[in-house]
Amino acid sequence: MTQAEARIRAVIVDDEDLARQVVRELLAEHPEIEIVSECANGFEAVKAVTELKPDLLFLDIQMPKLDGFEVLELIGTDMAIIFATAYDQHALRAFEVHAVDYLLKPFGAERFEQALGRAKTRLGGKLPPAPELRASTRAPGEYSERIVVRDGTRVHIIPIAKLDYAESQDDYVALASEGRKHLKQQTISSLESSLDPLRFLRIHRSYIVNLERVTKIEPYGKDTHVAILSDSTRLPVSRSGYGRLRAVLDRKG
């Protein structure tokens, strides 16, 4: 084998010092694994992973700034991820499908070795893209309250109420909020499914709009319309999108 056998570079993310200490201690038995960084919150984790590109990530779920899922959503899945959590039914459901492994706190050496073994066999393997995992952790009827976007090593948090509209751009969506546009690697359909349908509507193949921002709809061309937002942005509305928009606006009165 090659490089991977020689060294596995790991990052530990947990807001509690004692919890990081447990992982550190259990990893001491493994000289082939090198801890390249320890992070106490989501922001630090995104920065460390982006800069250091580790092979293995130990990730807590409940943390300040960003939770474990949001971190995962931002850093992609080019590494083996082992979640560690004290108690979280939703997370358990997600892990059954997607994660390399999950550890329930408190865990001991035996369970830890098992997780490590799985991570080693899966290292370099194909893992499902993060937004999918994110979507599957949401209970039905529960929608995102905020969207996290990474810009290099920096993280922006867009509260849902401040999102004006989203535009599809190839593999990305451009999120318009407070006069700025943030690019995020996600499909517009996956974004659509994470948003509350009472507040956001797909008005076009490439556009989702915040219904509160729509002030006017005007005809445009033969079959299509254009939606005018409160900041006078004009967005195309497709024929089927127009039907949906009319229905919602009529209902609101």
Added chain:
Amino acid sequence: MHPILGDKKRLALYLIAWLILTELLFYVLIYHSGVSKLAAALYFFPLCLFYAFICLSAWYSCRGIPIDGTSFAGLLGPHLLAAIIVSFFWVLVAKALARAVSNFDRYRGFDQSIAREMPLLFAIGVLLYLLTVALFYVLLAQEASREAEQHEMEARVLARDAELRALKAQVNPHFLFNSLHSISALTSSDPRRAREMCIALADFLRATLGLGEKALIPLEEELSLIHSFLAVEKIRFGSRLQMEEQIDPATLDCMVPPLILQPLVENAVAHGIANLTEGGHIRLQASYRAETARVAIDVDNSFDPEAPARRRNGVGLVNVRQRLDTRYGNHASFSVEKNGEQFHVGLVLPAERKAIT
């Protein structure tokens, strides 16, 4: 307790109903016997009033013979027999009274002219008695249904109490597992502190276990519970958790529902401190307001308004509010405020000093 004799309003209603009935009979009587109206009135109304009270005794036999589970014959037989005996007795009294009336010169011969009406009087007596019996059965049924309703209400209250007890006794599993994880970390690095944390955790669990049955505990006890909770959390969060307390000694012996403050402090840790990279502080204040005889308790903590949403969020606060509502109604108040990076929960309770449960 007699349902009519024991209640002035009901007795008045009963006598009015009786008056209306006897008035009808009175006209039948004077038409039939031809005695003067005044004489008949003077004679008949006292007689009926007397009988009205006699009939009230039917209550005791009605209570003795429940309408459910007794055959029609078993029901009618005894009451009919009673009606005949009571009415017969009444006729004897009526005859004696008639003789007394005819002693007056003016009404000489009254007893003879009324004597012919005695069979009619007897029949009326039997009927009136049976009517009273029917009335008592209606009252009994009403009472039974009210009792059933009350039972149902009591059951509902009990169920709610049980639910609240269960909520009170519930230790947040997240807290428990995280604490165990911290202990497991300390066993190798700092066995002394591991032991301290075990003891703090045990103290807290023991205290919460014993509280299920108590309706109220002194504030002092609730505070000591919070201290053992914070002792555990302090080891987990280290310097990130700063605690501040201002407790008016006059409030220490005031009675509060158990575990009414602990969920607030737990919230302050889980949704406040745990979300802050640099940590923050929790301030707990209790003051006594002599003029209104109230205890005011405030829990303030720093929090990150942009923190990721956590599950269970708000459940603790809703429970506390519900429990205060159930216990005190509008004698207690509960308020939640977010102000920038400060989270404030305030409650005001009536100051109860002794253990009234």
